[in-house]
Amino acid sequence: MLYYLSLLQNHMSELRLFQYITFRTLGAASTAFLISLLLGPWLIRRLRIINFGDLVEDKRVGALDKKKKVGTPTMGGLLIISSSVGSTLIWAIPTNMYVLIVLGTFVLMGMIGFADDLLKIKRRNGLSVKMKFLFQLVWTIVVFAVLWCVPETRERVTDFMIPFFKYPLFQMAMIPAFIFMFMVLVGASNAVNLTDGLDGLAIGCSNSVLGAYLVLTYVAGHIKFAEYLQVPYVSDCGELTVFCGALLGAGLGFLWYNCHPAKIFMGDTGSLALGGAIAMLSILIKQELLLIIVGGVFVIEAASVVIQSGYFKYTRKRFGEGRRVFKCAPLHHHFEFVEKERAMDENRLPELVETVIVNRFWILSIIFAIIGIATLKIR
Numbered sequence: 001m002l003y004y005l006s007l008l009q010n011h012m013s014e015l016r017l018f019q020y021i022t023f024r025t026l027g028a029a030s031t032a033f034l035i036s037l038l039l040g041p042w043l044i045r046r047l048r049i050i051n052f053g054d055l056v057e058d059k060r061v062g063a064l065d066k067k068k069k070v071g072t073p074t075m076g077g078l079l080i081i082s083s084s085v086g087s088t089l090i091w092a093i094p095t096n097m098y099v100l101i102v103l104g105t106f107v108l109m110g111m112i113g114f115a116d117d118l119l120k121i122k123r124r125n126g127l128s129v130k131m132k133f134l135f136q137l138v139w140t141i142v143v144f145a146v147l148w149c150v151p152e153t154r155e156r157v158t159d160f161m162i163p164f165f166k167y168p169l170f171q172m173a174m175i176p177a178f179i180f181m182f183m184v185l186v187g188a189s190n191a192v193n194l195t196d197g198l199d200g201l202a203i204g205c206s207n208s209v210l211g212a213y214l215v216l217t218y219v220a221g222h223i224k225f226a227e228y229l230q231v232p233y234v235s236d237c238g239e240l241t242v243f244c245g246a247l248l249g250a251g252l253g254f255l256w257y258n259c260h261p262a263k264i265f266m267g268d269t270g271s272l273a274l275g276g277a278i279a280m281l282s283i284l285i286k287q288e289l290l291l292i293i294v295g296g297v298f299v300i301e302a303a304s305v306v307i308q309s310g311y312f313k314y315t316r317k318r319f320g321e322g323r324r325v326f327k328c329a330p331l332h333h334h335f336e337f338v339e340k341e342r343a344m345d346e347n348r349l350p351e352l353v354e355t356v357i358v359n360r361f362w363i364l365s366i367i368f369a370i371i372g373i374a375t376l377k378i379r
Contacts, residue, residue: 002024028087029245039082040253040256044263136186155171159171190302192271200255201362206274209365210244215373234284260355275298290372296368301330301331305330
């Protein structure tokens with residue numbers, strides 16, 4: 001919205017600042033951070049009053065004394081969504097097609113997560129997997145139809161880009177392109193959801209990924225940088241940089257209250273929304289497979305669940321008794337058990353175990369994000 005102030009630069013030259021994406025990205029990040037900080041205490045109090053807290057102890061890690069987390073307000077994703085959407089509408093061009101698509105994905109995935117969180121609190125059972133897939137499928141159809149109907153994006157949506165290559169590896173037909181888009185959306189949203197298990201873990205890793213895609217969207221929307229780095233140029237997608245800045249600022253604000261010991265959890269409301277937004281960013285700038293590198297922590301977490309589940313089913317069928325590769329899945333819970341045993345041997349405080357794991361996963365996430373950005377020069 002503030003972009004339109006730049007149209008008055010003939011009357012006040014200082015207003016030309018609002019036409020620069022870099023300036024508006026910084027403004028969006030700062031605004032979202034402040035909104036998140038200010039709204040955080042109020043939202044936490046409201047969620048406590050209406051008893052929207054985490055009521056169920058995680059049986060997988062009950063031995064690690066998670067009872068103290070029972071009752072902590074959940075649905076903190078509402079804080080992330082409200083602050084980032086509000087900031088984006090203020091600082092970005094609200095009529096930009098790419099911004100509208102990403103905001104739509106972000107809000108819709110948040111609504112799916114909200115319904116899931118609400119049902120878990122009220123009925124102890126969330127949305128079924130089939131219902132989640134159905135909503136995600138419908139939205140993917142809408143987005144694909146929009147991109148397919150616009151001549152500038154029709155060819156782009158069928159490109160199959162892989163890291164380290166300058167040009168598309170091949171062109172996909174319409175149906176494979178749609179299936180690929182759906183897999184990216186579902187895979188990313190569920191990977192972030194699986195990572196959300198320790199205080200600050202999911203939001204900290206998401207911030208690293210968003211920082212990387214902030215750079216990637218800016219490059220993809222800048223014709224000179226895109227040409228120099230030989231990445232797909234997507235006209236007008238530079239506005240996505242403003243959204244990335246807003247979401248990054250909102251994430252940092254949420255982390256203020258979500259770091260250990262967490263005063264609020266993001267819940268599926270936040271994790272599905274974040275995963276969906278990150279997935280759509282990668283789809284719109286044709287860097288879907290690069291997400292495997294940039295979001296390496298999310299990939300590892302999701303893979304640990306697949307390996308654990310697959311191996312358990314295989315051994316139960318083969319030997320009549322299910323066996324496990326990890327002490328617990330997702331992977332952060334495995335390390336939590338390992339670190340708990342190590343802390344007891346070294347006479348360290350058990351309370352520090354969670355912080356140690358989260359900090360190390362953050363470090364890995366930052367490294368993966370840097371590697372992802374570095375691929376821009378290796379093509």
